[in-house]
Amino acid sequence: MILWTVQTYEVWQKMQEVGYLRGNVAHVEEDWISCYQWMIEQMRLRIKEPSHDNAYSHPVWAWYQWKNDKKKKPDLRSSALLRRGEKGVLIEFEIEQDSVLLSDFELWHFVLNYWYLPSSLQDMNQFEEALRKINLSFYRQKPLPNKDFHMKIVRSWEKIFDLDWVDDEQEITSTQNDKSIQATMWEVRLEQIRSVREFVAK
Incomplete structure (x- = not known):
């Protein structure tokens, strides 16, 4: 499975030093900690357990389908990827499907x-x-x-x-090909990376 994650340049530098990328609760807004904890619980139920010692750390977030099935890769010209003017990277990587939990963004x-x-x-x-x-x-x-x-x-x-689910009126969600689909996983390893593109956030 091919995915993309947007990270700060500092995070990318750290990843090169240690060989992997893992989530950090320090980067989660306090009001959302319980929501992230719920996602962690769902990951425990639905995908493989983490292979590293720091079991059930906070997840890494990535994109499977950024806008729809025609625009899967994040557009670096868009705003809100990072803070305006911040240097970042778009990391494309390949990971086993059973290590990823997909959800409707x-x-x-x-x-x-x-x-x-x-x-x-x-x-x-x-x-x-x-x-x-x-x-x-x-x-x-x-x-x-x-x-x-x-x-x-x-x-x-x-x-x-349930990415196949769509309400009859399509007022709540859309069909899978039109969904924005996010991905969570326990870690991304350096050897899984296919490409890295640097950018400055708009």
């Missing part, structure tokens, strides 16, 4: 925002109405104090891994 924002990921717009309306009846809202209360509703939200997120 747009739907990942339901996890980051603690939103319920409905199967349809009707499902969303019904869920929000059920919460209103007991004076709850996942927009205001994070996490919900009601365990059953909280777990329903958390379980709903698992749809981000």
Whole structure:
């Protein structure tokens, strides 16, 4: 499987020294740590365990399909890849498929925002109405104090891994060929790299 990861130049230098790239919790925004922890738990369930001693470290993030199946590789002319003016690298690498967990990048924002990921717009309306009846809202209360509703939200997120799933109205997600698909893995080794391209973030 061919993937691409955008990293700072400093991270690339460190990778050349130690021979691998691994995630670092220090780079995760505090508000998102629980979301990343959920992703780690999903990786434990769905892909091979890490081969290195630092088991279950934070994941490395990469792209399988940046915009759609016609634009799989990240466009370095785009903004928001890194901080404006920061020197970075685009690393293309090849990795075994069973070491990678793919997920829908747009739907990942339901996890980051603690939103319920409905199967349809009707499902969303019904869920929000059920919460209103007991004076709850996942927009205001994070996490919900009601365990059953909280777990329903958390379980709903698992749809981000079903890349074939699309709601009937296509209001929530799109078909796989039009998805932005991210990838997480435990590490990237130096020998897996196919190419490195330096750039300055726009």
